[in-house]
Amino acid sequence: MEYNFTDIERKWQQYWKENKIYKTQIDHDKPKQYVLDMFPYPSGAGLHVGHPLGYIASDIYARFLRQKGFNVLHPMGYDAFGLPAEQYAIQTGQHPAITTENNINRYREQLDKIGFSYDWDREVRTCDPEYYKWTQWTFIQLYKHYYNNKTQKAEPITELISKFERSGNLDLDASSDSIEDFTAVGWRKMNEKEKQQTLMKYRLAYLSETMVNWCPKLGTVLANDEVKEGYSVRGGFPVEKKKMNQWSLRVTAYAQRLLDGLEKIDWPDSLKEIQRNWIGKSEGATIFFKVKGFDDQIEVFTTRPDTIFGSTYMVLAPEHELVKKITTQQYSSKVEKYIEESFKRTELERMSETKSVTGQFTGTYCEHPFTGDLLPVYVADYVLAGYGTGAIMAVPAHDSRDYSFAKKFKLPIKEVVTGGNIEKGSYDAKEGTLVDSDFISGMCVPDAIKAVVKKLESNGTGKGTVNFRIRDAIFSRQRYWGEPFPVYYKDGIPYVLDEDELPLELPEVDKYLPTEAGEPPLARAKNWKTKEGYQLDWNTMPGFAGSSAYYIRFMDPRNDNELVSKEAVEYWRNVDMYVGGAEHATGHLVYSRFWNKFLYDIGVVVEPEPFKKLINQGMLQGRSNFVYRVKGTNKFVSYNLKENYDTMPIHVDVNIVDNDILDIEAFKKWNPEYENAEFVLENGKYVCGWDVEKMSKSYHNVVNPDDLIEKYGADTLRLYEMFLGPIEQSKPWDPKGFEGAFRFIKRFWRLFHDDKGNLNVTQQSPTKEELKALHKAIKKANEDIERFAFNTAISAFMTFLNKLYEYKCNKKEILEPFLIILSPFAPHITEELWHKLGNRQSIFFSEYPEYDESYITEDMITYPVSFNGKTRFKIEISADKDAEEIEKKVLEAEESQKWIKDKKVKKVIVVPGKIVNVVV
RNA sequence: GCGGAUGUGGCGGAAUUGGUAGACGCGCUAGACUUAGGAUCUAGUGCCGCAAGGCGUGGGGGUUCGACUCCCUCCAUCCGCACCA
Secondary structure (H helix, E strand, C coil): CCCHHHHHHHHHHHHHHCCCCCCCCCCCCEEEHHHHHHCCCCCCCCCCCCHHHHHHHHHHHHHHHHHHEEEEEEECEEEECCCCHHHHHHHHHHHHHHHHHHHHHHHHHHHHHHHCCCCHCCCCCCCCCCHHHHHHHHHHHCCCCEECCCCCCCEEEEHHHHHHHCCCCCCCCCCCCCCCCCHHHHHHHHHHHHHHHHCCCEEEEEEEEEEEECCCCCCEECCCCHHCEEEEEECCCCCCCEEEEEEEHHHHHHHHHHHHHHHHHHHCCHHHHHHHHHHHHEEEEEEEEEEEECCCCCEEECHHHHHHHCEEEEEEECCCCCHHCCCCHHHHHHHHHHHHHHHHHHHHHHHCCCCCCCCEEEEEECCCCCCCCCCEEEECCCCCCCCCCCCCCCCCHHCHHHHHHHHHCCCCCCCCCCCCCCCCCCCCCCCCCCCCCCCCCCCCCHHHHHHHHHHHHHHCCEEEEEEEEECCEEECCCCCCCCCCEEECCCCCCCEEEHHHHCCCCCCCCCCCCCCCCCHHHHHHCCEEEHHHHHCCCCCCCCCCCCCCHHCCCCCCCCCCCCCCHHHHHHHEEEEEEEEEEHHCCCHHHHHHHHHHHHHHCCCCCCCEECCCCEECCCEEEEEEEEECCCCCCEEHHHHHHHHHEEEEEECCHHHEHHHECHHHHHHHHHHHHHHCCCCCCCCCCCCCCEECCCCCCCCCCHHHHHHHHHCCCCHHHHHHHHCCCCCCEEEECCCCCCHHHHHHHHHHHHECCCCECCCCCCCCCCCHHHHHHHHHHHHHHHHHHCCCHHHHHHHHHHHHHHHHHHCCEHHHHHHHHHHHCCCCCCHHHHHHHHHCCCCEEEEEHHCCCCCHHCCCCCCCEEEEEEECCCEEEEECCCCHHHHHHHHHHHCCCHHHHHHHHCCCCCCECCCCCCEEECC
């Protein structure tokens, strides 16, 4: 009898569900482990085989840890707000809640078939009011806090107010928008509106008029991480800059802590590096340059204060606030024209024209703070408004961009650091000696930097500064399908709702489109007002709002009184193992770290970092097949004959190709165009070409997990996905290799049965050899699961199974532990056999077998003997022999003579237990 | 341009600390059972060579008794960032 996986898998999935095998509760007697997958956005396309890769890995890990005695939290939910459901709603009028619900049900069905060990009682959906109540709650807390740089944490805005009342903002060091100094008297003189406007500049969630990424096609603004190379990540639509009044989160306040925290977490280096670049810390100096003829100063940021004596002109970004003010009459029309043109150019054009430099002289000059020389001030869009101060001191000799600008506008180039050739190009390296630089001449670059900063600070013309590239996250979206802001407007001033009014539920609208006036969809909602009649905010929150704290909510998902109870958060603390794709490096993984740090500051969570260890699963690529059509005909040539014809390759559905042999009949039916196709065969077969590509419908190489489960079963799918290779690597899906995993499952089943399909397991005591094989497998499985190397663990199981066939072993004492160590990988077949052997409880309540070293140690060791590093023969030597005896044995051996012959033995290296190397 | 990663049979990959390179699986070859098999089992399978033997972890160089592993250098591929001052 063959293994009937369909019935057996269904049976146990049912059993696990009914008996709530995976239900998890706080248990103070057991150590906890929190194993989490990045929860999916439930798309309409369903899961393909690449999707569950990480879920399978974490599931194996979670099951393993349970058997090792840990209390494991392993939940799953849905990141359910988002654009695709809303776009679909715009097209069809179907409410996004319905689309989302349908997609979730489909996902759930697919997930269930794979046999995951999630505690579904903890499921959360970000679009559920019970859930987003706490997203809104956190927003309110962000609104009610500011960041105190002195204490390096978020503090209540009420404390800020009392500081203002005491001494204005004079001795305050807080993260804020640019703001003028005011005294306590000044504060008291402000009216309500002015006070609110002032506070807004300090809040961690704040409303401000800023340059945003506006995507007209999506009708919304986007955060920086949602834009890539001038296009929206979702949808790929062009994005432009626009000034708008928007909510933002003051992520920049946490920049240093976000950077420092990376040191303490176990994440892939590449991912940490991406975050470091994103945060973009650079140390340097801000320097003030007096503008001649004005009271104003231009503040610049530079990482190379040492090159200050090489500065020959100044540049302001077109958006810089001083540009208009300081431009002389003579140049004003030219400057205005330049600014206008540069605004017209989209980000995209600006980027594609990297090489050509543009700019315009303003007619004004600045004074050099040390020499008093006059430097011309230009406006040019190679200087970005959003970075540093939006102004630079140009040092053409030591900055390649300044160099090409200087060349174009015939500005002087003055070398101040040795090592380059300024005739040919700029010398940007931080190595060399300062020259022609007054008090720093003769110093090396690092010393010169320090000396200049010191001087700037002592004469008040500048100071040492740290600058970050990371920007505050824009938090408003002009879309329907997201969390409404718990915000209303009174006399044009925003206020947040009381916490007991949450959740503020998403209202119904007649259309999911902006209004005629261009207002967001929520402006369509009837009576979108507080009970006092104040207008509620029309924006909704972005995708990362709901995903920033879902791992916290999983700890206590049904708590209606708080985001998470003290008891739950103190027990589960944070995620021990987080598995997901690297594409979230600058989005979700930055925001949730920020969100967590804020919640940490206000005492909601107890760990400064949300995800202790993180593993990125690689992508599963598709393996595409091709047929070769003779150009201009309906004739197809087999792969190895195609050189004789003028052909073009055409993607063919991988489902009608087996082992690269085309099913010709299926091909004819596949597309009516090919119904009468002719074929040039080799050996009576049509051989297809192949290539590894992205898995995509248009390449006809998508593999669907449901089809595979139907044909081979979930255990085979799980096993094969893990066997393919290291989890973090991208690798192609080989449909043929899949059958190897299936063979293993079938062979495993047969080990327990006789030819007639009856259970056939004996009570005999195992031999030494059998025990050795078992304990080797236990050891290997243990080590490999711990380092997430599931592919090698599976090959150890295969080796073990091969051994048992060799020994013809069907002894319970060996097979039962084998079931347990295989069960995290193949839960269904092992559960079935476990029960067949007479066990009553689920195999997942059994204890992981203990590995015993004594079974593995060998009496005899086979030493490879090499001569000059080349292995020549092997020799068996008793394990208790010491190096001297081994050397003697080896040299006496007959085979040795052949390699020594007349040569002299110079040296013999013996590594006991490993190898022998003879140098002749 | 900057930063990171990866290069091992026909293919996916293994070698955890410098110690038998190619485990395990796919594919392939031959055979057994079979009406048949795309089921199962047995044997073989890095390359060259009849063999002895030689060559072999992207290329070149180095350290070492010994290098996929460490160092230098070059090449290729992938990913991230990109006028970031």
